Amino acid sequence: MNRFSISFVLPMYNERDAIEYTLEEIRIIAEAITDDYEIIVSDDGSTDGCGELVKRISKKMPAVRLVSLEKNTKFGGALAKGLESATKELIVYTDSDLPISLLDIKKALPLIENCDIVQATSMIKKGENIKRKVISWGYNFLLRVLFGINIKDVNSGFKIFRADVLKGMKYISKSPFVDAEIFIKAGKRGARIVEFPLIFRPRRQGESSVSRLSIIFQTFSDMLRFRFSSG
Numbered sequence: 001m002n003r004f005s006i007s008f009v010l011p012m013y014n015e016r017d018a019i020e021y022t023l024e025e026i027r028i029i030a031e032a033i034t035d036d037y038e039i040i041v042s043d044d045g046s047t048d049g050c051g052e053l054v055k056r057i058s059k060k061m062p063a064v065r066l067v068s069l070e071k072n073t074k075f076g077g078a079l080a081k082g083l084e085s086a087t088k089e090l091i092v093y094t095d096s097d098l099p100i101s102l103l104d105i106k107k108a109l110p111l112i113e114n115c116d117i118v119q120a121t122s123m124i125k126k127g128e129n130i131k132r133k134v135i136s137w138g139y140n141f142l143l144r145v146l147f148g149i150n151i152k153d154v155n156s157g158f159k160i161f162r163a164d165v166l167k168g169m170k171y172i173s174k175s176p177f178v179d180a181e182i183f184i185k186a187g188k189r190g191a192r193i194v195e196f197p198l199i200f201r202p203r204r205q206g207e208s209s210v211s212r213l214s215i216i217f218q219t220f221s222d223m224l225r226f227r228f229s230s231g
Helices: 016-033 050-060 076-085 102-114 130-147 178-188 213-227
Strands: 006-012 037-044 064-069 090-094 117-122 158-162 193-198
Touching: 006 016, 006 050, 006 076, 016 037, 016 050, 016 102, 037 050, 037 076, 050 064, 064 076, 076 090, 076 178, 102 117, 102 158, 102 193, 117 178, 130 178, 130 213, 178 193, 178 213
Parallel strands: 006 037, 006 090, 037 064, 117 193
Antiparallel strands: 090 158, 117 158
């Protein structure tokens, strides 16, 4: 397959315990699959000093670039800023705790030859209690009814985009609904989407913040705001 230039985009919020390991692993992955890459860390107003840590790492690892938001946006703003900052042919988005491996990327990357977006779909649902299952079911039901989205795992932590399909795209969402917003807008541009099943690795350090009630509320709020906007 072609050796594309690649922007790796990692939204980050209070990931001081994980980010140094992640950046080193991303560097190894990048050098195995491309000769031209950048690693964009988009800091969502972190308060644990991980932004300063990334700045220090970037002095030793020039491919690393930090973009920062002054205030926490509950994920959506950080992902949007990271995507808008990307300069390469392909954009690989993954979570900053790195739930994927080199093998996952090597298997998924050839799919982009025949589509515009590769969307990872988790083959195993781990650690979901009844409350999270109900919220997840309701969220995905609304995505189907309101927007016609039939993707199995919209908010999964691994996606590959052709940069052209996102060019000039502006986002209104400040929550994890930004993933759905991207798919809706890309679909209007005629983007071809391929789902790629994989088993995500468990988080090594810290805890995910996306299940906080404030973020769940913001996600549904953004959904309704987007639905009744021009989109």
